Amino acid sequence: MINDLYNQAMARKKEPKSGSYTNYLFDKGLDKILKKVGEEATEVVIAAKNADKAEIANETADIFYHIAVMLAETGVTPLEVQAVLEERHGKQSNVHDRSEIQEY
Numbered sequence: 001m002i003n004d005l006y007n008q009a010m011a012r013k014k015e016p017k018s019g020s021y022t023n024y025l026f027d028k029g030l031d032k033i034l035k036k037v038g039e040e041a042t043e044v045v046i047a048a049k050n051a052d053k054a055e056i057a058n059e060t061a062d063i064f065y066h067i068a069v070m071l072a073e074t075g076v077t078p079l080e081v082q083a084v085l086e087e088r089h090g091k092q093s094n095v096h097d098r099s100e101i102q103e104y
């Protein structure tokens, strides 16, 4: 999924196309791409808070796309992200509440 979006973004980078939104983002630069990542992340949060499944899917698609554009712009490949996930796979999380602070 992210792979396809990333490959499409890389293709636009290599061969810009008139009217392409991806090229519009690349032309505007990293700050614009990151603003979109932040904006779409907030929209995912609001959609999830409202328990609106269609909107969650819609906004998640938007953030996946903008993340793929960010990866293309920063020179990180989905393969590198995959490697991080694989490194974590099978490791048990050790999450617990921290103990109360007794003295200040």
Ligand SMILES: N=c1c2ncn([C@@H]3O[C@H](COP(=O)(O)OP(=O)(O)OP(=O)(O)O)[C@@H](O)[C@H]3O)c2ncn1[C@@H]1O[C@H](COP(=O)(O)O)[C@@H](O)[C@H]1O
Residues within 6 Å of the ligand: 005, 008, 012, 017, 019, 020, 021, 022, 023, 036, 061, 062, 065
């Ligand atoms: N998956 C996406 C995708 N998801 C979201 N978007 C665009 O992201 C934009 C986000 O919408 P917003 O309303 O937040 O943004 P906006 O108001 O249009 O613009 P700004 O806020 O950035 O100024 C929309 O214009 C969507 O079209 C996408 N644009 C492209 N893709 C994929 O990328 C491929 C190449 O697209 P182009 O680069 O446009 O040819 C497409 O075939 C798609 O597969």
